[in-house]
Amino acid sequence: MSKKPTNPITKIFALIGGFQVAIVCMVLLLILTWLSTLEQTGPGGLYWTLEKYFSFGAYYVRPTLYGNDLPIYLPGGYWVCAIFTLNLLFGGLMRMRKGWKHAPILVSHFSMLMLMIGGAMTYHQSREAYMLLAVGETGDSAFSLTELSIEIAEVKEGQKQEPLVISSELLAGVRGKPTRQREFLLPNFPFDATVSEYHIHNELFPVQGNAPEGVHVVDGYYAMPTEPTGAEETNLSACIITLKERSSGKQHELLLFEGISHDLTVTIEDKIYGLRLHGEIWNTPFRVRLDDSRGEKHPGTGMAMIYESDVTVLDENGSAERKFKIEMNKPLRYKDLTFYQTSWNDAGPKVESGFTVKTNPSDQWPKYAIYTCGVALFVHFIIKLFGFVSNSIARSKNEQ
């Protein structure tokens, strides 16, 4: 940090880029990381703890330790990272002394800045879904395990038409807030829809005798909300969707439950409509065929040794483009998408491979960041070490 700032704007720059802000940000990040590590062991698990500590919407955090809320409030991790990134930009790059002596530190600051921006891009721009294929099957879509949408489609002659999707983003305002409801106007359908009583984790029960007090019974079934688990992908959401016919004002209630693997149907104005609450579908820009899938366990144990899959990427016409082998630690990267081998199952009639499909514009940034930062810090510390060693040797000689 070189000159003392004079005008107010430079003063603000100096403040944000100063050592104080850097240290405060790092201390806060350390505390937040430590507390979130401990809180993960609680009922919130990893998913909800991260939502609480590091999500965009978490402006402040009240930590919970071993089930007790601590009497402190801390700024949200996302925003601490944002300020730290600015600090790196202003203090670590713009205001820092330039010159060969400082070049390694400048480069390492630049790498860290790249890492932070890459992290932000991943947070906002990456998308992740799951594709399950049996050997011989071809897939062109993946579904999210954590983001749920409602699909509404007309069913003609037993065939489901192109569905209208109420996305997870639109449902975010009511999800996990059962007292709230949201109306969706559906001009392509003869009805509008209202989503309410959206609980994150439920169990579905048929009414036998009297239903428990306070539950909403629809068509002889009710969803009993339970505490969400920490592993978000294991939660089973449920909501009530009320379809109101625009012509007559007649209402139809349906209980949508994530655990039901087929559409619920309703007849409105002599037409059949199917509705379903499930993981958001993501159409991949190319198709993938699973040619072969192999799994091995360490002999005599149930411990996985190898999972690998041979896949063929198909073009739009269905002809083979390229063949790949996906292994643990060796994903398939093709046209902005990455396929990771996540699961393997040979219990059924056909061997199945589960792939996590991901798109992330900053996918390789950390790799480049670590290469540059590693080299820069190595050079810096080696220079320092040489200085220390030569001083020590000189000192020993003097003493002799």
Add this chain to the structure above:
Amino acid sequence: MSSSKLGRWIGFLFVLLVVASMLLYTAKDSTVSGPANVVDGYEKWDPELVKEFGSMPIQDGGRIKPVSTWAGFELLAINGKRKVRFESNGEKVSIKPTEWVLDLMFRDELASKMTVFQVEDDAVLDMIEMPHDGKKRRDRYSMAEIQGHLKQVDKLRDEIAQKTKDEREPIEDQFIGLVSNIQSYVSISSHFSPVKEAMADKSSSLSDELRLFSTWVERWPQLSQFLAAAAQQEGKQMDGLNKVANMISMRVLDSVYSDIALFPPSDPEQASWPKRQGWLSQYMQNKVPADQDQFQYLREMETLALAYGKDGQQGLLEAVKLYKATVQTKMDERGEGKSLKSEMVYYKMDYFYYSITPFILGFIIVACGWISPATRWGRGCNRIAWGLLVIGALLLITGITHRSILMNRPPVGNLYDTIPFITAIVILVLGFIEYVTKRGVCLGLAFFLASIGMFLAMWYEQSKGVDPMNPLIAVLRSNFWLATHVITITIGYAGGLLTAGLAHIYIFARVFNIDEGDKSFRRFMTRIVYGGVCFTLFFSLVGTILGGVWANDSWGRFWGWDPKENGALIIVLWTLIILHARMAGYLREWGIHICAVAGSILVTFSWWHVNFLSIGLHNYGFTAGDGLKAIWAFYCLEAVVIFIALGYAINEILRKKQQKNAAKLEAE
């Protein structure tokens, strides 16, 4: 006596105290507590038989290993140590794992009297209504004592099995541990049960072939029909037939517990060696088809068992030699078992255990040198210590390399691996600093940390009782990432710990005035601690981000806020805070040293504590038990050091301020 000399004496006594504690710890588990375990009529096994039997191959934990290795970890898991001690006919006897397995397999009546089941808390015994009068809270019990309570054990196990892991009480976890140990014990003791005795003695009318149980098993489809047909006819022979039928059913009932894979299968493509488990029982009930591998396995075991029954130890020795030749031919065809001999050598050499001696001795010698450092005596001690450090380091590095060759992977892949590796790094780095600076500061610390490291390795191996050379899960099977990410992050841990060690020396030197106000010494210590922080930062940062790059290739995300990742990030952040705060002028001498000591708490959190949280994807080192108490004790100890240092630092600042004010007043 000057305060610095007093400080040196305190240092010397501290070393003796530490060494005495370590030796007492070792002695604790080697001493038989309470009334002696009496196993009268015990005859020692022939050493040649023990050697031959111990070198037999076994498939366990996903790899082929010598029986001696497997026996060692089985005994360690059950008994908490690798030796069984008892009294036999008034004489003290100590047996090793292979001998214990031989007893269990061939002389169960003696083995069942040996108190090998280590129970940490006798409340576990209350749960199965087993009396334990006259025993300590933590004590050992024999199978003969537990035998009568196995029904309660089964009942309680079924009850606890209904609970999820989170619902279980810690004492129930201990009970499940005991159940697992009983199962392992029964698996070994019942391995030869179906074939221990011939179906009839030589005086009977049965042919030689039919006197073998294996023949009955192989010809069971025909013989069972014959038995069924004979049962229809009344006659004098019915008693004999009933006897045979009962004998078979008893043997089959007894056979289901064996979970041991000693014989390779005939199909070279089949990686798993057969285990008997419930196969025999199901086959005899016509539930599974005939299996030639199982037949041959049973025949081979029968040959061993009958050889012992007929000619005792000598007969068994000859049979084992023949059996080993057969297995070796099969293994050669399959390309297996090439490192068995090397593994036997590894355990015989016991590098890590033997490295403790030069480390402790060196620590004492360095401490002797502290009494009078600038004399010939001090310099002599220093030279001897250097020699011992080199011997210890060579043993340690050879051990790590030998393990690495045996495992066919880089040296660090699980929590146990990290301990000798970190110890070696600490020794090498401190040795390098000592060699360059010749201040005599790092040598003692190297011995201290090396001794602690090796005791930690011993303790961890004993408490886990699991072979740390077993293969890794699929996601960890990447030699590139193990050699880069895991190695660098582990070096980062080593850096954090040795830096904290150096900071302790500064603090103790200041508190006990050992440095006699030598400012150059203080500056030197601050410089090497600063260097240590840089070292820790470099390796932790590179290791952490490399881990992210690996995670991105394995799980599809660079950062997942997994506890182990978070622990590494905490170390990186802490070192960055220290360096930036120093650059900004917020931290000076005391500050850097105090922060470096606090760093040891964070390294311990990352290295050990997160393994107790039982969450996350880095599930290679989950552990439980007294370890958590030890971690908290370490935190408390370090907190005390930090508070003392803070007290001194504040006191010094105030004193300097007062002196400054006094000088100012005087000047006015």
